[in-house]
Amino acid sequence: MKKLNGVAASRGICIGPAFQFHRIELDTEKKEISDPNAEVARLDAALASAKSQIDLIYQKALTEASEADAEIFQAHKMILDDPELISTIKNRIQCERINSECAVSETAEQFAATMAAMEDEYFAARATDIMDVANRVVRVLMNVADSPTADLKEPAIILADDLTPSDTVLLDKSKVLGFCIARGSATSHTAILARGLGLPAVAGAGLDVMDVKTGATMVVDGSNGVVIIEPDEAIEKQYHQRMETSKKIQSEALKFAQSKAHTKDGIEFEVVANIGNVEDAKFAVENGAEGVGLLRTEFLYLERNALPTEEEQYQAYQAIMDVFGKHPVVLRTLDVGGDKEIPYLHLEKEMNPFLGERALRLCLNRPDIFKPQLRAALRAGVGHNLKIMFPMVATVSCVRKAMKVVNECKDEMRKEGIPFAEDAEIGIMVEIPSAAVIADQLAKEVDFFSIGTNDLSQYTMAADRTNPKVAELSDAFHPAVLRLIKMVIDAAHAEHKWVGMCGELAGEPLAAPILVGLGLDEFSMSPPFIPLVKQIIRNLTAEDLVKLAENALQLGSPKEIQVFVKREIPFIAEVIS
């Protein structure tokens, strides 16, 4: 038995066989061949099956991801059909009498290098595509599996260094029990994927993860950030019991998911979802979301080559709004810049992307991005309960500038005779400490606040949440962050405005009593967390929690606060064990 400690990246416990996720090593060494014609025939056969593989992935991406995500595989097919590329490869096989593996990879590298040398991010991305395609052809030639999880026969725990977005497309999600990642943090790609799927995950568990043998029994405790390899009988039994208990709680919570969340003393809290596309929207409704507290719009902008048009955005927003009918949908305007790559925007590399021209700052400088999005959103809001929210607000003047653009869009549409949601509420994310400090001033400018605890924590604590060495500091349970949250809620209520929360903290069972005590109006979270948070709220008495929250804010550390809540509200300790 061996125990590894990491970061609790996604809640829950799973027990099962380990599966080492390896990207396959390709052998592209140069070898002389005797029959060039036969070699070309071998290449042709490989090209044909690579093409049918890409077709399959394209179809899969269309149903699982979005059309924009799928488009990348269409580009792959065109590369595979490219006469220049293919004739160069065949020429080399014929003239130099070399094996296909080597001819494919070397030729692709040349083409990719030409693309990469054009010093344009768009071409750099195509260079990656060429290599992706070449590697696929080589895999076919070598006769190795296309998906690293092709050998996975029964559901298992995925072990990896870290997973990239393209790895996760190839992952058969029905065969995954949970994740254990050597590197990464609670906000890495794998962690976000796991939370979206409602599967347990531990990140940053250290390089020992890579030594675990495929098939070894292991436990991933995503609630406490603990991994146990080959647990002894007693420990395994213990975890089985905990897993059963938490399953029971979860399924019971799911039964009541569609009912409202009233505290015992009859105060209703709105529990809504964080979503990023129309599939999430349906999943959210199944889990009892009473609307959307955060609609991330980045999905429309990623993995493509040009800005989405107003019409395209209008249709995408409308499809999501339709799922929610008259329930509120809070649409966050584009939050990119700095660390998020969108090649066609040609953003400059920044020294400190998190402190740079991000989100609203970028949008205010780029009306060509901002206006079509606002117009599309306002149009899609007709007949629905649309609310628009700006991310990364630091000052009153940025809110006023943004409002000015909203009013310009409305004036234009009025003149053009285009119908739009005239009285959509406009709010801001509170995620920069300055916004929390001047919340009383900002509350006069907007209709609502939504507290983004992930960024608020990292900016307040000056600790990068993607850097494993300091990520622990960036904890929303820290009294410094909780006190800011109290300031924001109090300031909004003084102006009779409502406050939501769309950061991770809103879905944390241990945070619920504090947030109810502070008077938060709306809780927004990943859909899988909704049933449990609703169930917790139903078992709380709001009146008693005002004092509890006050006392919690006087404590010295996140740990002390969590221990205090567990002691005061013992049933939550049981729920999350």
Added chain:
Amino acid sequence: MKEAKVVVNNKVGLHARPAALFVQTASKFQSEVNVSCIDPKENKLRTANAKSILGILTLGVFQGIEITIKAEGADECEAADALVELVKKNFGEEA
């Protein structure tokens, strides 16, 4: 051989989706089709196979650049006309 000149006026030039459409259209014909343009940076004539997405992309045709389409083969007139038409219509996008 059929030769035609046309100015590329859509926003992104021969990149991304327009480049893909261009190659797909050229590939429908039997004729060999080449595209050439003057590289504005080096003031040099550059030519690419119109059926090669990689060739077209590396040609680097931006908005406002004039390209020369040369088609040779059984359906050379149809090929050149179809491509000119595609460019003139801004690939079905807003200019």
